[in-house]
Amino acid sequence: MNNKPKIGVYVCHCGINISHTVDVEAVAEFASQLPNVRVAREYSYMCSDPGQALIREDIKNEGLNRVVVASCSPRMHELTFRKTLAEAGLNPYYLEMANIREHCSWVHGDREKATAKAKRLVAAAAVKARLLEPLQEKEVDVEPASLIIGAGIAGIQAALDIAEAGFKVYLVEKTPSVGGRMSQLDKTFPTLDCSACILTPKMVDVASHPNIELLTYSQVEDVSGYVGNFDVKVRKKARYVDMDKCTGCGVCAQECRLTGRIPSEFDEGMGKRAAIYLPFPQAVPAKYTIDPERCLMLTRGKCGKSPKCVDACGTGAINFEQEDEIVEFKVGSIIVATGFDVFDASRKPEYGYNDYENVITGLELERLVSASGPTGGDILIGKGDDAYVPKDIAFIKCVGSRDKSVGNEYCSRVCCMYTAKLAHLLTEKIPDANVRVYYMDVRAFGKGFEEFYDRVRREGVRYIRGNPSEVFKRGDKLVVKAENTLTSTPVEDEVDLVVLAVGLEPRRDAREIIDILRLSQSGDRFYMEAHPKLAPVDTATDGVFLAGCAQGPKDIPDTVAQAKGAASSALVLLSSGKVKVQAQVSHINEDTCRGCGYCVEICPYSAIELVTVNQFGHEALVARVNDALCKGCGACVAGCFSGSAQQKSFMDGQILPQIAALGVMR
Numbered sequence: 001m002n003n004k005p006k007i008g009v010y011v012c013h014c015g016i017n018i019s020h021t022v023d024v025e026a027v028a029e030f031a032s033q034l035p036n037v038r039v040a041r042e043y044s045y046m047c048s049d050p051g052q053a054l055i056r057e058d059i060k061n062e063g064l065n066r067v068v069v070a071s072c073s074p075r076m077h078e079l080t081f082r083k084t085l086a087e088a089g090l091n092p093y094y095l096e097m098a099n100i101r102e103h104c105s106w107v108h109g110d111r112e113k114a115t116a117k118a119k120r121l122v123a124a125a126a127v128k129a130r131l132l133e134p135l136q137e138k139e140v141d142v143e144p145a146s147l148i149i150g151a152g153i154a155g156i157q158a159a160l161d162i163a164e165a166g167f168k169v170y171l172v173e174k175t176p177s178v179g180g181r182m183s184q185l186d187k188t189f190p191t192l193d194c195s196a197c198i199l200t201p202k203m204v205d206v207a208s209h210p211n212i213e214l215l216t217y218s219q220v221e222d223v224s225g226y227v228g229n230f231d232v233k234v235r236k237k238a239r240y241v242d243m244d245k246c247t248g249c250g251v252c253a254q255e256c257r258l259t260g261r262i263p264s265e266f267d268e269g270m271g272k273r274a275a276i277y278l279p280f281p282q283a284v285p286a287k288y289t290i291d292p293e294r295c296l297m298l299t300r301g302k303c304g305k306s307p308k309c310v311d312a313c314g315t316g317a318i319n320f321e322q323e324d325e326i327v328e329f330k331v332g333s334i335i336v337a338t339g340f341d342v343f344d345a346s347r348k349p350e351y352g353y354n355d356y357e358n359v360i361t362g363l364e365l366e367r368l369v370s371a372s373g374p375t376g377g378d379i380l381i382g383k384g385d386d387a388y389v390p391k392d393i394a395f396i397k398c399v400g401s402r403d404k405s406v407g408n409e410y411c412s413r414v415c416c417m418y419t420a421k422l423a424h425l426l427t428e429k430i431p432d433a434n435v436r437v438y439y440m441d442v443r444a445f446g447k448g449f450e451e452f453y454d455r456v457r458r459e460g461v462r463y464i465r466g467n468p469s470e471v472f473k474r475g476d477k478l479v480v481k482a483e484n485t486l487t488s489t490p491v492e493d494e495v496d497l498v499v500l501a502v503g504l505e506p507r508r509d510a511r512e513i514i515d516i517l518r519l520s521q522s523g524d525r526f527y528m529e530a531h532p533k534l535a536p537v538d539t540a541t542d543g544v545f546l547a548g549c550a551q552g553p554k555d556i557p558d559t560v561a562q563a564k565g566a567a568s569s570a571l572v573l574l575s576s577g578k579v580k581v582q583a584q585v586s587h588i589n590e591d592t593c594r595g596c597g598y599c600v601e602i603c604p605y606s607a608i609e610l611v612t613v614n615q616f617g618h619e620a621l622v623a624r625v626n627d628a629l630c631k632g633c634g635a636c637v638a639g640c641f642s643g644s645a646q647q648k649s650f651m652d653g654q655i656l657p658q659i660a661a662l663g664v665m666r
């Protein structure tokens with residue numbers, strides 16, 4: 001091809017997103033006068049089929065060999081336009097985009113100045129376009145297996161979908177059992193299905209599916225590699241119980257010296273367990289685990305004359321010598337389904353959560369109403385002979401949600417409905433109870449939600465609009481202090497039980513996975529999706545997807561839907577068998593590299609290594625980039641002292657003239 005630049009410039013209106021603030025006709029007219037520009041056009045939506053057809057036709061008819069699209073962010077449509085170029089037979093990397101939407105029309109109000117800036121951006125893009133070089137995309141094979149981190153309902157659903165499609169799944173769960181938060185729930189809104197009844201069959205399925213390798217009580221320690229070829233290292237923590245020998249009979253727990261003395265995590269600390277335990281009756285796998293921080297043998301090396309659990313176990317399953325095991329495997333895709341934590345109610349001290357035993361959270365009430373809970377489903381507050389059935393019950397909504405004072409501006413999306421559900425269950429269990437709900441708004445947005453909210457009110461639950469300022473004790477009663485904002489009257493409501501509808505938060509250990517997979521967090525600190533609308537299950541790391549509450553608060557139907565979305569994205573990758581890797585990678589000039597190794601240190605993708613080469617007749621250490629691992633972030637280029645590292649399409653010789661062109665226009 002005659003490589004004398006022949007540039008086509010295409011200025012997009014983006015409906016009125018750009019044209020409202022930028023005079024697109026003037027920008028196109030200006031572009032047509034720029035050196036090497038053969039054709040310049042404006043069009044309402046360049047990304048539409050007719051818009052792309054314009055570009056394709058000009059490439060063919062006008063012999064264009066460079067294209068500048070002045071529109072939105074390259075994050076949005078760079079791939080679209082690269083494809084357009086490829087379809088017209090041009091190397092897709094002969095494309096340069098000028099972002100005149102996010103960088104111009106959306107951030108400026110003055111039409112004249114915005115138009116002037118758009119012209120400068122287009123002129124600079126045209127200068128760079130002249131200097132672009134063709135790049136070749138490489139393809140690598142995809143390992144036909146998937147890693148799923150977290151076995152709540154999101155991880156379980158994604159695992160089943162991928163396994164059913166015939167691919168191997170490694171499902172890694174941190175705790176001794178799969179099930180996540182859903183296993184702690186009694187009934188589920190708005191249909192009041194029994195949570196265990198719909199979840200347990202799926203828990204059993206993941207454990208027995210021939211394509212799923214379940215790694216419970218395990219944690220991902222390291223992930224290296226790249227899309228299609230991730231190397232994973234998982235630590236299987238010692239349970240001190242031989243899984244093959246344990247029959248789950250439970251005699252060990254009955255005999256344990258600490259039986260009934262350790263707060264059960266599953267029962268939110270309201271029930272007690274032994275040091276050797278099954279988290280809950282339907283746990284999968286139904287195998288016991290010894291708590292290394294509580295067991296007397298493991299903490300003190302001694303438990304009476306001999307550990308009673310060992311004496312009681314008929315199969316000899318208990319093994320205090322057991323050690324953590326490292327399991328390594330390769331996968332092509334990863335789904336992060338690590339879920340959420342509930343808001344720590346003690347961060348709202350005005351509600352007395354730490355002070356009064358009859359101030360509890362919604363999740364604690366879930367365990368109280370559950371037949372498998374610490375009271376067998378009876379609503380009893382207090383212990384032993386002092387335990388009583390509460391009659392006056394107040395819910396306080398939005399505890400830790402929509403609350404800037406605790407750093408959570410977002411709505412947790414499930415509290416309105418789980419409050420309605422729990423209020424309904426209380427009126428069912430305590431027919432003469434007076435239940436009221438203090439609320440700011442009621443968000444009953446999902447299928448069947450509004451109807452359920454209506455039903456609960458018809459059943460006698462009172463909704464009082466007002467955000468309580470305080471809960472304090474007066475005699476035997478708790479007082480909820482609020483203002484009824486509908487009647488503008490102050491309220492001091494005497495009750496026996498306060499239930500705090502705590503919101504959902506990112507997990508407190510969320511950082512672990514961020515560090516391992518280089519994920520980003522959005523403003524609410526949940527893991528960030530690649531695009532909130534168009535790529536809601538993808539992440540910025542290719543081949544890594546999100547499912548469930550790890551990405552943001554959601555109810556079970558939305559969690560399952562997103563898990564299915566993540567599974568299908570993973571399957572597209574696995575079933576295609578090949579994946580294209582980034583072409584705009586970094587390249588190191590081995591003749592000038594001094595082998596200082598700084599780029600190796602700062603590369604966030606571990607894509608660079610030092611190798612020994614013959615440099616002008618001498619052995620020398622130089623840095624070399626693994627193209628498959630490089631993400632083209634440019635960190636090495638910025639850090640390189642000798643200027644030997646350069647990123648393709650962003651070389652000094654391309655970017656500096658582009659910047660200079662911006663300056664000339666000033």
Ligand SMILES: Cc1cc2nc3c(=O)[nH]c(=O)nc-3n(C[C@H](O)[C@H](O)[C@H](O)COP(=O)(O)OP(=O)(O)OC[C@H]3O[C@@H](n4cnc5c(N)ncnc54)[C@H](O)[C@@H]3O)c2cc1C
Nearest residue numbers: 150152153154174180181188189338339340548549555556
């Ligand atoms: C009080 C309350 C009541 C609710 N009631 C309802 C209801 O009635 N109906 C409804 O639709 N929704 C309800 N919800 C919401 C429901 O709980 C969630 O939609 C659902 O649990 C989300 O599932 P998940 O798999 O995304 O997360 P989770 O259930 O949190 O599961 C995540 C799993 O990942 C594991 N994990 C975390 N980190 C790691 C790691 N690093 N490595 C390995 N494993 C890890 C966790 O141990 C856990 O098993 C309620 C929520 C609350 C708080």
